[in-house]
Amino acid sequence: MTLQDQMIEMIKVYKHYAAADGIQGSLSKDELATLASEQFPALCQNQKKADILKGIFGEMDMDGDNKISFKEFVIFIGCLTIALQESLCP
Numbered sequence: 240m241t242l243q244d245q246m247i248e249m250i251k252v253y254k255h256y257a258a259a260d261g262i263q264g265s266l267s268k269d270e271l272a273t274l275a276s277e278q279f280p281a282l283c284q285n286q287k288k289a290d291i292l293k294g295i296f297g298e299m300d301m302d303g304d305n306k307i308s309f310k311e312f313v314i315f316i317g318c319l320t321i322a323l324q325e326s327l328c329p
């Protein structure tokens with residue numbers, strides 16, 4: 240799988256979860272919670288998951304409109320990827 244394929248996959252993942260409430264193009268808090276539980280299962284086994292998700296949503300929602308745009312999603316995934324790289328290859 241090429242990096243371009245993985246980027247297309249990321250776009251598909253965003254669109255899939257963003258469309259769950261019938262409003263495409265943004266992730267609500269509930270949609271983000273579903274995405275997190277299905278795509279980041281280890282995080283969601285944490286007992287403080289609700290607090291963690293609330294904090295993550297606040298960090299992701301950079302313009303404060305209470306929804307996550309694709310741009311906000313991609314920036315956050317980029318930050319997560321940096322954190323993952325640092326944890327795997329310190």
Ligand SMILES: [Ca+2]
Pocket residue numbers: 299300301302303304305306307308311
């Ligand atoms: Ca936003």
